[in-house]
Amino acid sequence: MAKVFEGVKVLDFTWAGVGPITTKYLADYGATVVRVESKTRPCILRTTPPYKDAVPGVDRAAYFAIYSPNKYSVTINMNHPKGIELVKRLITWADVVAESFTTGVMEKWGLSYEEIKKIKPDIIMYRTNMQGHSGPCCSLPGTGVNLVGLTGFAHLCGWSDRLPSQPYGPYTDSIAPRFGAAVLIAALDYRRRTGKGQLLDMSQFEAGVNFLAPLMLDYFVNQRVADRVGNYCPYTAPHNAYRCRGQDRWCTIAVGSNDDWQSFCRVIGNPSWTGDGKFSTILGRKENELELDRLVEGWTIKHSAEEVMALMQVGGVATGIVETIQDLFQDPQLKHRNHFWVMNHKEMGPFPHLGQAAVLSETPAQPRMPSPCLGEHNEYVCREILGMPEAEFDQLLVEGVFD
Amino acid sequence: MSQLPLEGHHVLDLTDDKGFLCGRILGDLGCDVIKIEKPGGDPSRRIGPFYKDIPDPKKSLYWFAYNANKRGITLNIESEDGKEIFKKLVKKANFVIESFPPGYMDNLGLGYSSLSQINPAIILTSITPFGQTGPYSHYRASDLVEMGMCGLLYLCGDPDLPPVRISFPQAYLHGGAEAAVQTMVAHYYRETTGQGQWVDVSIQQAAFLATFNAPWFWELNQVILKRAGAWRTGLTTGVLQRQIWPCKDGYINFPVYGGALGARTNRRLAEWMDKEGMSDDFLRGIDWDTFDMGQVTQKVWSHMERLIEKFFQAHTKEELYSEALRLNIMIYPVSTAKDIAEDKQLETREYWLQVEHPELRESLTYPGAAVQASLTPIGIRRRAPLIGEHNEEIYNELGLSRGDLVILKEAGVI
Numbered sequence: 038m039a040k041v042f043e044g045v046k047v048l049d050f051t052w053a054g055v056g057p058i059t060t061k062y063l064a065d066y067g068a069t070v071v072r073v074e075s076k077t078r079p080c081i082l083r084t085t086p087p088y089k090d091a092v093p094g095v096d097r098a099a100y101f102a103i104y105s106p107n108k109y110s111v112t113i114n115m116n117h118p119k120g121i122e123l124v125k126r127l128i129t130w131a132d133v134v135a136e137s138f139t140t141g142v143m144e145k146w147g148l149s150y151e152e153i154k155k156i157k158p159d160i161i162m163y164r165t166n167m168q169g170h171s172g173p174c175c176s177l178p179g180t181g182v183n184l185v186g187l188t189g190f191a192h193l194c195g196w197s198d199r200l201p202s203q204p205y206g207p208y209t210d211s212i213a214p215r216f217g218a219a220v221l222i223a224a225l226d227y228r229r230r231t232g233k234g235q236l237l238d239m240s241q242f243e244a245g246v247n248f249l250a251p252l253m254l255d256y257f258v259n260q261r262v263a264d265r266v267g268n269y270c271p272y273t274a275p276h277n278a279y280r281c282r283g284q285d286r287w288c289t290i291a292v293g294s295n296d297d298w299q300s301f302c303r304v305i306g307n308p309s310w311t312g313d314g315k316f317s318t319i320l321g322r323k324e325n326e327l328e329l330d331r332l333v334e335g336w337t338i339k340h341s342a343e344e345v346m347a348l349m350q351v352g353g354v355a356t357g358i359v360e361t362i363q364d365l366f367q368d369p370q371l372k373h374r375n376h377f378w379v380m381n382h383k384e385m386g387p388f389p390h391l392g393q394a395a396v397l398s399e400t401p402a403q404p405r406m407p408s409p410c411l412g413e414h415n416e417y418v419c420r421e422i423l424g425m426p427e428a429e430f431d432q433l434l435v436e437g438v439f440d
Numbered sequence: 441m442s443q444l445p446l447e448g449h450h451v452l453d454l455t456d457d458k459g460f461l462c463g464r465i466l467g468d469l470g471c472d473v474i475k476i477e478k479p480g481g482d483p484s485r486r487i488g489p490f491y492k493d494i495p496d497p498k499k500s501l502y503w504f505a506y507n508a509n510k511r512g513i514t515l516n517i518e519s520e521d522g523k524e525i526f527k528k529l530v531k532k533a534n535f536v537i538e539s540f541p542p543g544y545m546d547n548l549g550l551g552y553s554s555l556s557q558i559n560p561a562i563i564l565t566s567i568t569p570f571g572q573t574g575p576y577s578h579y580r581a582s583d584l585v586e587m588g589m590c591g592l593l594y595l596c597g598d599p600d601l602p603p604v605r606i607s608f609p610q611a612y613l614h615g616g617a618e619a620a621v622q623t624m625v626a627h628y629y630r631e632t633t634g635q636g637q638w639v640d641v642s643i644q645q646a647a648f649l650a651t652f653n654a655p656w657f658w659e660l661n662q663v664i665l666k667r668a669g670a671w672r673t674g675l676t677t678g679v680l681q682r683q684i685w686p687c688k689d690g691y692i693n694f695p696v697y698g699g700a701l702g703a704r705t706n707r708r709l710a711e712w713m714d715k716e717g718m719s720d721d722f723l724r725g726i727d728w729d730t731f732d733m734g735q736v737t738q739k740v741w742s743h744m745e746r747l748i749e750k751f752f753q754a755h756t757k758e759e760l761y762s763e764a765l766r767l768n769i770m771i772y773p774v775s776t777a778k779d780i781a782e783d784k785q786l787e788t789r790e791y792w793l794q795v796e797h798p799e800l801r802e803s804l805t806y807p808g809a810a811v812q813a814s815l816t817p818i819g820i821r822r823r824a825p826l827i828g829e830h831n832e833e834i835y836n837e838l839g840l841s842r843g844d845l846v847i848l849k850e851a852g853v854i
Contacts, residue, residue: 252489262777
């Protein structure tokens, strides 16, 4: 099967979420991606639970492994002059240098864009951090979990009469990689045609706000400050997550048009309350939404979430199970789509890596290699990729160039 | 003179709100994107909010935001004339994006196999709730349904209330942005081989990315993570650890990290609290270099939480964030739209764009590009199209006369 990015070489200094998710697109579609890591300061994804069998270990952390199939790992001692020298040789090899440190880290190593360009004039340097590489906040440390606050998603998650809810995890880390990868691939194409590399600077804050763009327009035009409103939808009801039979089981129901409402009533057997004038119009349903929600839940609670979804979908109503993390691994649709790539990981055994969210008819993404153990490819990268003689590699090893 | 990377490429965008963002991103990268609507306008123009709260299909701010950098035509692709015109457009196009239910395009004779016969290099990107095939492929969906089925909903909200979504719909934006990347992958392949292909995007899978490592707590540890509101789930000790704190005029985001990651922040915050007389002997006695959130007991944490909460409540968001910036520590505001609009960092980086809306006789402020590219700068070159705004221009490019257009309009084709 053809590999889209066959021959594209990426030297990947990224860590945490955004960078590794971005370079995953390149790796899964055939690029050679070499992660530069450190044993002294391992990537935070390698030191975050969950671990295989709950036993901590840099090669047992799912968070790292899910984004790292098809990638190589080297551990280079960046405090050793020969470490920097080795990195510079890899830059000569690479088409793309990717990094996601706060401003100053690459510069400290003498690896600013200007310096890298001297080594490889047509290099594409992809940089991403919290707030970009200029401005008063460019060096402020933080993670995507902080950005969920700064970008406004936390304010918008939860119920109006409660504290904001923090959406799980570093939510903006799921947004930024899409914008980043699209531009990075465009830059690769541009370079292929023109021979010119360039510097890409991605602020995860700026990317995140793009997912709230209409609300920002609403503020600038109408001076409205959007608030969290639970699961309510401004122009329709019923629209919520409803409790189903079982322990903390839920389903969503989203009734849109009046036709949807008729279908919904048919599915639940047209009980008498659905004929009440209070609920026959959309304005009535919105006005009496709390009461309506209680009545809807009076029906859902008698059924399992799976039953509610099946009955409603047959009746043509948008409904779904609120899937727990256990449900996700049993979801027949995700299975059908090959959402998880099970490969034999060196330390964890058979492990479901994250696949790709699209199927390309000619060049589907392929699981070729499980996520690497920390520093697994030090020798491979030096000997096979750089063509280093064995004696030289052994010498570097002895001198402590590998971390 | 800089050039946008995809200049000279043409996109036919048939999507509704499930896929707007895909075309928007391709447009940002330089494509000429033609948004194709049904005669009378796309139903997605009814999505609010609206300019000056006037619920008019020409004034949807949702439409504005995600259809900028596109031209617009109306075309009924279900009519025979419409199909023929569409096929002519496909001949000159590089991309087609659509978000109809699976099978719809095929039934019209406009599926991938037909389009690729007209133009073998065409890339057809299909964005659907669950993908083109599989047991749920014909299920009806919405943002809320997708957020439930991708796994994020269950992980968000207060434990005593239903799982909750982000109040502004997100799932379709994940689908659209994901589709843009996958389309670019197909584009790169086409540019090197001349071969187009069909890109089949699942919104459920795209939104799944926002669950991060959570599902693997089940896979590796057989633990089901639960929603924890302003607190944090997934800690090994089971300690309820706060992430969101009330302050004087709103909320603060401050997840406490232990170890090397959190040591500087925690030490400097403790010193700052001490300086203002809001610490105690216990807090002063903590060695932050060895402090480990993974080991902390609920009793110790509750004591710390009370002190920190009191301190935050004595300060505004602005005071806390500007001092955090000075101290270089990880304390962030929970921003509202107003805070984001007034953010100094965004202002310094000239993030906001002014986009002319001649029909409104003013320019509106839009969020800027997600990526600053040194050679190929990305921005908004044109506002979103009005209904059928470029019919004459585009149909003329196709060789249709004004007389033809009158006939097609009368027949309800355009």
